[in-house]
Amino acid sequence: MTHTPSAGSQDLDRFRRAVEQSASAVFFTDTDGTIQYVNPAFEELTGYDADEAVGRNPRILKSGQLSEEYYERMWGTILDGAVWREEVPNRRSDGGIYYANQTIAPIENGTGEVSGFVAIQNEITEYKRLSSDLDVYETIIQQLEDPVMLQDLDGNFVVVNEAVSDYTGLSTAELIGRDESAFMDEESAAFIADRKRAVLETEAPISYEVTPSFSRTDERRSFSTLRYPYYDADGSLSGTVAICRDFTDLKNREAQLAQYKSAVEGAYDLIAACDADERLLFANGPYCTFHGIDPDSVDGLTLRDVLGEQTYEIAGDRIEQVFGGDSVRYRMQRTHAEQGDRILDIRYYPIGNDGIADIEGSGDASDDSDSVRGSVAIMRDVTDEAEREQHLKVVDRILRHNIRNELNVVHGRAEQIREETDGEIADAADGILAPVERLLETAGKSRAVTEILRKRSDREPVDVAAGCRTAAKWLGKRHPNAHVDVVAPESALAIASPNFGEAIDELLENAVEHAESEAPSVEVRVTEAAESIHVSIGDQNPAISEMDRAILEEGRPPNQLSHGSGLGLWLVYWIVTRSGGSLTVRAVEPQGNLVTIELSRGE
Structure with missing residues (x-):
């Protein structure tokens, strides 16, 4: 008699074939965890044949990376009849590690009791590797200070890093799906759009510079950009990638350098710089002309080559002092091919890691001579001055x-x-x-x-209030009958010549000498403004002559036939002028004069 398979046996057979042919690794265990069955995919994934795995515990797959607490939670879950899903690291038979998404489900018998478990694993090792690499590269991209962006064929942002957000003032979420017109000026946005189209048309990288204005941050920055085509996994062109380098500070430094170079080249002084081996790095036109060298042949020349043996021997000790970290200043007579003997005021400054040191004077510029990388020489022809x-x-x-x-x-x-x-x-x-x-x-x-x-017209902070009080005491000793009233704050600092007190002495002396009274009275008043200091000297004398006023205010007599009234008034004018100040003379009623000096306020 022929046996006809029942529907149940047919379903079971179909289920077995499905499991056998499944791409997922499947294995069954009893309630003690002993493996009862493995499918071919399990053998391929783990490296264990069915004969090696059946009868053993799944611990043969244990990687050692999961804690005992993990296993306790897993067993507690599945023994309670619930499903356990987790991403797990397992070890193959050859010792290699693989990663899988694992699902463990309890198998119940006809009475509802758990009689075993089925575990299904889908390998995700490659996915994990790619995800890890993605995390690494994403972290790197996000940490870069340079803006990095991926844009689609329409020019809209697909991926941007935090640097793009910092410059644009928009979050990464706000940037996605938009283009440059969302945050920069129209001209720059249009320029970049042209560059994107050029990359897509040629499928070749291009580099360019652009200086956009960012509307949200009110900044204007300069970028050097490299943009190249981007292809998807199928090799189809899908957009462009751009990496931008902010070189605003460099551009500004280049502009400043050009200005300084122009100033140095246009200077009357002789200016040159050399490295630690005394080889010229730079020399301006006057320096080259004076020393008879070709400006295009400066590189490689040494100071000994330029100065000559005799001059170098004289200057050698001072040059050595500069490379020891000190600034040096001295005068030296040099012979010019056409102008004959000339006197040069020479200053050497050491160049350290932070630039020129100790600009103000000589000595103790640096305690570490190793930090001196070169020297700058500034020479001024002071023959006429001498x-x-x-x-x-x-x-x-x-x-x-x-x-x-x-x-x-x-x-x-x-x-x-x-x-x-x-x-x-x-x-x-x-x-x-x-x-x-x-x-x-x-x-x-x-x-x-x-x-x-004879002195240089140096200026410094001077307490003119104290100076006026000192001048009044000095006048009282010379003229006991005179009365000088000083109205001034305790201190009033102005920028003036160190000799400013002598100008006050002369004006007070002049006021007393020209007084009609035997007991002359003079008032000195010092007042402070926001940016200036005023010193006023008032008397009750006849009006100061036109000639004396012209000398005091302008440093000249009113006409060529006028004769000077003495050196005192000229001294006042020269001191006030060298102080960077101005002087006015005004007649007051019924009789008297008010001489006012205005100086810049000091700190």
């Missing part, structure tokens, strides 16, 4: 010694004549004494004038 200084010394010596000695002789003889005679002869002697005394006073002031003219 000659003028020598001339002033000669004039000063003549005024203070020769003429003064002769005038003292005349003064002494005139006094002798006045004492030994009377009448018209004695009166004539008086007439001689008055101009001689004025000339002696002028000769005495000549030293102060020549000292001021």
Whole structure:
């Protein structure tokens, strides 16, 4: 009799064939965890044949990466009749690790009791590797300070890093699906759109520079960009990738460098720089002209080559001092091929890691000579200045010694004549004494004038309030009958010449000498403004002459026929001018003068 398979047996057979042919690894265990069955996919995935696996515990797959607590939770779940799903690391028979999405489900018998378990594994090792690589690259991209972006064929953002958000002021979520027109000026956005189209048309990378303005951050930045085509997994062109480098600071530095180079090239001073081996790095036109070298052949020349053996031997000790970390300043006579002997004021500054050190003066620029990478030399032709200084010394010596000695002789003889005679002869002697005394006073002031003219017009913070009080005390000692009232704050700092006090002395002396009263009164007032200091000196004397006013205010007599009224007023004008200030003279009613000096406020 023929046996006909039942429907149940047919279903079971179909189920077995499905499991046998499944791409997923499947194995059955009893409630103790002993493996009862494995399918071919299990054998391929784990490396264990069915004969090796059946009868053994799934612990043969244990990787050692999961804790005992994990297994306790898993067994607790499936023994309670629930399904356990988890991503697990397992070990193959050859010791290699693989990753799988694993589902373990209980198998119930006809009475509802758990009689065993079925486990299904789908390998995700490659997926895990790709995910890990993706995480690594995504982390790198997000951590880059350079903006990185992936855009589709329409130019819209698909992927952007945080740097793009920082520049644009939009979050990554707000950027996705939009293009550059969402956050930058139209001209720059259109320019970038043209570059994207060029990459898509040629399928070749291009580089370009662009300086967009970002509307949300109110910034304008310059970028150097590399843009190249992007292909999907099928090899189809799907968009472009761009990496941008912000070179705004570099561009600004280049602009500043160009300005400095222009200033250095246009300077009258001789300027050059050398490295630690004393090889020239740069020399401006005046330096090359003075030393007779070709500006295009500066590289490679040494200081010894340029200066010559004799000059180098003289300057060698100072150059060595500079490379020890100190700034050096000195004067030296050099011979020019056409202009003859010239006197140069020479300054050497060491170049450290942070640039030129100790600009203000010499000495102790650095305690670490190893940090000196080179030197800058600035040379100024001061021949005319030196000659003028020598001339002033000669004039000063003549005024203070020769003429003064002769005038003292005349003064002494005139006094002798006045004492030994009377009448018209004695009166004539008086007439001689008055101009001689004025000339002696002028000769005495000549030293102060020549000292001021010889010095550099340096300025520094000066307490003019204290200076005015000192000048008033000095005047009181010379003229006991005079009264000077000083109205001033405790301190008033102004930027002025160190000799500013001498100008106040001269103005007070002038006010007393020209007073009509035997007990003259002078007021000195110091006032402070936001950016300036005013010193006013008021008297009750007749109006200051047009000639004296022109000297005080403009440093010139009103016309060529006018003669100076003495060096005192000229001294005032020169000191105020060298202080960077200005002076005005105003007549006041009913009678008097107000001389006001304005200076820049100091700190």
